[in-house]
Amino acid sequence: KNEVEQSPQNLTAQEGEFITINCSYSVGISALHWLQQHPGGGIVSLFMLSSGKKKHGRLIATINIQEKHSSLHITASHPRDSAVYICAAIDNNDMRFGAGTRLTVKP
Amino acid sequence: NAGVTQTPKFQVLKTGQSMTLQCAQDMNHEYMSWYRQDPGMGLRLIHYSVGAGITDQGEVPNGYNVSRSTTEDFPLRLLSAAPSQTSVYFCASSYGAGPPYGYTFGSGTRLTVV
Numbered sequence: 694k695n696e697v698e699q700s701p702q703n704l705t706a707q708e709g710e711f712i713t714i715n716c717s718y719s720v721g722i723s724a725l726h727w728l729q730q731h732p733g734g735g736i737v738s739l740f741m742l743s744s745g746k747k748k749h750g751r752l753i754a755t756i757n758i759q760e761k762h763s764s765l766h767i768t769a770s771h772p773r774d775s776a777v778y779i780c781a782a783i784d785n786n787d788m789r790f791g792a793g794t795r796l797t798v799k800p
Numbered sequence: 801n802a803g804v805t806q807t808p809k810f811q812v813l814k815t816g817q818s819m820t821l822q823c824a825q826d827m828n829h830e831y832m833s834w835y836r837q838d839p840g841m842g843l844r845l846i847h848y849s850v851g852a853g854i855t856d857q858g859e860v861p862n863g864y865n866v867s868r869s870t871t872e873d874f875p876l877r878l879l880s881a882a883p884s885q886t887s888v889y890f891c892a893s894s895y896g897a898g899p900p901y902g903y904t905f906g907s908g909t910r911l912t913v914v
Binding site for chain 2: 723724726728734735736737738739740741742743779781783785786787788789790791792793
């Protein structure tokens with residue numbers, strides 16, 4: 694069993710829909726990292742959080758330490774949000790990744 | 801432009817050859833790290849460094865060496881390439897491993913070992 698599980702693996706949405714991607718982890722962590730990988734392969738760091746909630750534009754990340762669960766929400770989704778979203782559990786300096794969620798937003 | 805520069809972008813090696821993947825950043829970041837990304841396996845941490853002169857192993861360090869003689873550079877060495885090392889390699893840097901700092905990633909190196 695992977696230490697970091699993401700769901701769903703693939704997600705197709707219509708433009709404007711509210712998106713939720715889930716991440717569960719079985720290891721102890723000091724922080725949870727959300728990443729976005731563009732279709733061209735480039736990786737962007739979205740959020741790094743150890744508690745509560747963070748918001749940047751239309752993206753919101755939450756974490757529940759007790760339940761070992763984090764969610765990434767995208768409000769008013771747009772085709773440019775189409776990418777692979779990856780969560781990673783950080784334990785001190787070590788990082789373990791989920792397999793990623795491939796999001797496709799159709800116009 | 802400030803960022804993480806990886807070279808080369810593409811490389812083909814023969815089994816047994818050695819090579820060094822270069823990673824340089826100009827943001828004065830203390831934390832630097834190397835990852836490999838394989839289909840079906842996702843990203844995996846190879847080695848990391850929390851500052852000049854300090855390196856440590858990640859999840860998949862076998863077959864790779866690193867050193868950190870300066871804050872700016874963190875090269876990854878393949879001593880004797882094997883087909884299992886065919887992958888896309890990413891380097892990243894940050895002020896620290898954890899929050900509140902995000903990471904800056906390089907554009908990746910696609911390595912094929914034949």
